[in-house]
Amino acid sequence: MSTLLIEDRAGVRTLTLNRPDAFNSLTVELKEALLAALDAAASDDAVRAIVLTGAGKAFCAGQDLKEHMALLAANDPAPLATVDKHYNPIVTAITSMPKPVIAAVNGMAAGAGASFAYACDLRIVSSAAKFLMAFANVGLTADSGAAWTLPRLIGYGRAMEMMLLAKPVGAEEALRIGMVSQVVAPEEVLSTAQALASTMAAGPTTAYAKIKEAMLASAAGSLAEGLAVEGRTQAEAGHTADHKEAVDAFVAKRPPNFSGK
Incomplete structure (x- = not known):
């Protein structure tokens, strides 16, 4: 089964992170597939808007730590190179995409997964979704552009609190502080995001x-x-x-x- 699903409809390309049993955590395979898909969408004139979402109950739990730890134990340099090789290019591809990119956040968005959502132009969020920046809990700092995007969405103080204390932010609080665009029922997240993307795909x-x-x-x-x-x-x-x-x-x-x- 593909780790990334790609669907086209009426000018809208939906990219679905497809590792539901692992909360769509990011393996090397998934990161490379997502980067390739974003690059392809940018150059495809038939694609006029993009929706990024996750399969199952989560949007994206961030880095797959099982793969990460196994590579570290094997003294493989890949885990320490993934920021430059994968995360930075993915965020750059989202922010520089010459088309609207809408995150349909269907559940938990943590770490790099949350950062991908912050990098999108708009965020439609399930009422059951939460955002978590837990880098400090695993002895790491921010990556995937979160230190740049998050303060610009919610302010320096709130962003620092999320980073240092690893406090999850629920959907309604995320809406109140300006992190997300709209909160809808869980079953309506993808359809709402796709409807908005379809409207924008017909725009200038x-x-x-x-x-x-x-x-x-x-x-x-x-x-x-x-x-x-x-x-x-x-x-x-x-x-x-x-x-x-x-x-x-x-x-x-x-x-x-x-x-x-």
Whole structure:
């Protein structure tokens, strides 16, 4: 059975982490499959939005510690190289994806699994889901971009509390502090995320890509740097067929028909 399931429907590609018996914990095989799938989705014009979710009761429990410990015991260097080889490229692929990426968090999201959700553009969450940053409990520090993404979602103080104390955050609290976009019943998580992705897939996807680029640049840059990127991306978006179509539709008082070009 594949560790990653890929489904396409109406411009939406759903990527499902598929190790339910292990709470979708991340083995080398799964990490490499996810990275390859993200790279493929980025270059596929037929894919206009992406949903990332997990099979079974969990979204993703983070690193598979059984595999990790077995490799450490064998003096294999792979576990210590996985951040550079797998986690950093996966988060970069999500954040730089020129299409919306929506996390459908169907259950527990821990460690790198939670970090993947933070890296997504939007997060639809089961009312039974929890987020846990338990790196300190296993003598490690943050990885997969969490030290960058999490404070930008919920603030430095709350992020530090999650990191140092490994306190789980439930769905309603996550919504209250701005970590997630929407909380729904467990059975509605995937369908809600896919419906939202379908709506966005029919939207001005080139403009979405430019918005992501400007937001990412401004999150770490100065005002001047942010203004420069906004100016460039606005000019680029202004030359798209979608912008012309939107203006024409507004004048004609009809819904726009976006092509993503």
